[in-house]
Amino acid sequence: MIALAVDLGGSHAACAVVNGEVVLACEHIELAHAHGLMAALPALSAALQRAVVKAGVALTDCAGVAFSFCGLVDPVRRRVTSTNAKYDDAPGIDFEAWARSEFDLPLRIDNDARLALLGERQAGAATGFDDIVMVTLGTGVGGAAMMGARLVRGRHYQAGCLGGHLLARYGGRECTCGARGCIEAEASTWALPEMCREHPAFAASPLAYLPKIGFEELLRCAGGGDVCAAEVFRRCLDVWSAGVVALIHAYDPEVVIMGGGVMSAADQILPAITEYVRQRAWTPWGQVQVRRAALGNTAALLGAVPLLEDASIE
Amino acid sequence: MIALAVDLGGSHAACAVVNGEVVLACEHIELAHAHGLMAALPALSAALQRAVVKAGVALTDCAGVAFSFCGLVDPVRRRVTSTNAKYDDAPGIDFEAWARSEFDLPLRIDNDARLALLGERQAGAATGFDDIVMVTLGTGVGGAAMMGARLVRGRHYQAGCLGGHLLARYGGRECTCGARGCIEAEASTWALPEMCREHPAFAASPLAYLPKIGFEELLRCAGGGDVCAAEVFRRCLDVWSAGVVALIHAYDPEVVIMGGGVMSAADQILPAITEYVRQRAWTPWGQVQVRRAALGNTAALLGAVPLLEDASIE
Numbered sequence: 323m324i325a326l327a328v329d330l331g332g333s334h335a336a337c338a339v340v341n342g343e344v345v346l347a348c349e350h351i352e353l354a355h356a357h358g359l360m361a362a363l364p365a366l367s368a369a370l371q372r373a374v375v376k377a378g379v380a381l382t383d384c385a386g387v388a389f390s391f392c393g394l395v396d397p398v399r400r401r402v403t404s405t406n407a408k409y410d411d412a413p414g415i416d417f418e419a420w421a422r423s424e425f426d427l428p429l430r431i432d433n434d435a436r437l438a439l440l441g442e443r444q445a446g447a448a449t450g451f452d453d454i455v456m457v458t459l460g461t462g463v464g465g466a467a468m469m470g471a472r473l474v475r476g477r478h479y480q481a482g483c484l485g486g487h488l489l490a491r492y493g494g495r496e497c498t499c500g501a502r503g504c505i506e507a508e509a510s511t512w513a514l515p516e517m518c519r520e521h522p523a524f525a526a527s528p529l530a531y532l533p534k535i536g537f538e539e540l541l542r543c544a545g546g547g548d549v550c551a552a553e554v555f556r557r558c559l560d561v562w563s564a565g566v567v568a569l570i571h572a573y574d575p576e577v578v579i580m581g582g583g584v585m586s587a588a589d590q591i592l593p594a595i596t597e598y599v600r601q602r603a604w605t606p607w608g609q610v611q612v613r614r615a616a617l618g619n620t621a622a623l624l625g626a627v628p629l630l631e632d633a634s635i636e
Numbered sequence: 637m638i639a640l641a642v643d644l645g646g647s648h649a650a651c652a653v654v655n656g657e658v659v660l661a662c663e664h665i666e667l668a669h670a671h672g673l674m675a676a677l678p679a680l681s682a683a684l685q686r687a688v689v690k691a692g693v694a695l696t697d698c699a700g701v702a703f704s705f706c707g708l709v710d711p712v713r714r715r716v717t718s719t720n721a722k723y724d725d726a727p728g729i730d731f732e733a734w735a736r737s738e739f740d741l742p743l744r745i746d747n748d749a750r751l752a753l754l755g756e757r758q759a760g761a762a763t764g765f766d767d768i769v770m771v772t773l774g775t776g777v778g779g780a781a782m783m784g785a786r787l788v789r790g791r792h793y794q795a796g797c798l799g800g801h802l803l804a805r806y807g808g809r810e811c812t813c814g815a816r817g818c819i820e821a822e823a824s825t826w827a828l829p830e831m832c833r834e835h836p837a838f839a840a841s842p843l844a845y846l847p848k849i850g851f852e853e854l855l856r857c858a859g860g861g862d863v864c865a866a867e868v869f870r871r872c873l874d875v876w877s878a879g880v881v882a883l884i885h886a887y888d889p890e891v892v893i894m895g896g897g898v899m900s901a902a903d904q905i906l907p908a909i910t911e912y913v914r915q916r917a918w919t920p921w922g923q924v925q926v927r928r929a930a931l932g933n934t935a936a937l938l939g940a941v942p943l944l945e946d947a948s949i950e
């Protein structure tokens with residue numbers, strides 16, 4: 323099956339033509355989420371059209387458009403139901419009408435971590451599994467779950483994809499979602515600068531002199547012996563490890579796939595989480611595998627075909 | 637449908653005959669879980685036989701035996717898969733053979749919180765709902781979830797029923813399940829004495845002079861103005877409230893049912909949780925209802941008929 327695929331990130335979008343497990347062509351465009359998604363639709367259409375030309379396929383060969391959105395989505399009504407500080411105009415957009423008028427194709431849309439899970443199962447680190455938890459460590463912490471070969475969606479389509487908004491610490495940090503102490507609020511790229519500033523050794527840390535604090539900077543300083551950076555990173559590992567155990571307890575998977583930009587430092591993250599899961603998860607049946615995502619940025623694009631084939635929608 | 641029902645608690649068992657939503661007869665017996673469950677089976681059989689006589693039914697009128705167990709259960713193989721300090725010999729018991737030889741009836745077995753959820757949906761606080769989270773506050777914290785009218789069971793049948801073992805505080809208290817900082821480890825009857833002893837004002841609290849500290853004692857002391865008791869209870873409310881939001885984020889229910897012995901103080905518990913959920917849960921579709929369980933100790937017994945009718949088993 324050939325499909326068009328859009329993977330919308332906070333500051334960019336990937337617009338692709340995929341054939342099963344292969345990305346035939348992909349166009350990357352810069353976007354400013356502050357300007358809204360409606361204003362970006364013409365650029366998305368144009369990028370998809372360019373990808374179609376590059377791929378050398380005809381639109382009539384394509385089964386549909388699969389749209390990956392960074393927020394809560396109702397995949398049956400093809401609507402965004404809630405955003406979290408990105409593309410706040412998205413709930414008002416009729417994506418189905420857009421795909422019909424631009425490409426004369428049907429459209430499906432779902433949460434980006436769900437698409438990434440489908441992609442990793444189709445062609446990445448989760449092939450052969452039917453019970454999967456996906457965690458994406460990035461600006462925020464995304465999540466998705468599959469049980470018995472079906473995506474966990476829930477009554478209002480928000481189950482599974484709030485993995486980053488399970489609890490890490492009651493009474494903890496304010497989260498962008500409205501709750502407190504979420505995994506994402508306790509250990510994610512957006513939470514990192516404040517975590518560092520609150521550390522008692524921050525003023526003496528090289529972090530205090532950097533224009534921006536991300537995990538790359540944190541790990542560089544920690545590697546150089548900085549106590550503040552090392553302790554904040556250790557705390558992030560503790561949050562992610564305990565959070566992964568909570569997700570295992572919630573969804574009973576066989577494998578947990580860790581993806582997202584922060585996982586470019588997988589060597590420093592995965593062993594700690596794996597060991598914590600081995601020691602702490604209550605899984606009398608055996609061991610949950612913890613794996614690094616294999617597809618990087620193409621995971622959500624490769625989720626396009628399984629999303630379009632998902633018989634549980636409609 | 638008429639069924640035999642066993643609800644096994646840590647120190648007692650209820651053995652009943654139920655007809656749909658009605659308990660026709662019920663025999664309560666004392667048990668010592670330390671002696672194991674195998675040794676208790678003859679007493680359970682005898683109690684069920686007495687209940688059958690009392691109810692005035694014939695065994696041939698009964699559709700089967702439904703067994704509610706306080707641990708992890710494989711409902712397809714009819715086996716206990718893991719215990720948590722109660723009836724540790726249970727994984728070795730062939731419940732199906734027991735029911736066949738004692739009553740010539742088929743048997744189904746599942747986790748006690750799952751049975752309680754089925755009971756509350758059949759005849760209690762969750763009637764009319766298909767998307768339900770059940771939380772039982774007692775010695776431990778039990779949980780169960782239903783999505784789209786199906787119990788959440790998972791690959792190894794342990795999904796949903798580990799609600800009390802979602803995370804409340806990373807790096808927190810050791811839990812009996814092997815993890816740390818579980819909701820149950822941070823706020824349950826078994827965790828309470830240590831929580832109190834660790835409070836700085838414990839030595840000056842009347843709690844220090846009581847032979848036993850449970851929620852009844854805690855609330856009595858808190859009501860009398862004791863700071864230690866009031867602060868520990870406040871902390872429990874914080875844990876349960878944030879934990880319920882985590883369960884809502886995990887399973888996307890329409891209603892959360894709060895049961896268990898601790899809920900005899902529902903007036904002092906439910907308003908705080910309800911208000912926290914109203915303020916903090918990310919549910920753009922509307923409000924999750926938080927309700928007190930309606931059936932008390934009979935919930936798991938009234939789950940018997942829906943368990944025996946559950947088409948997803950076998």
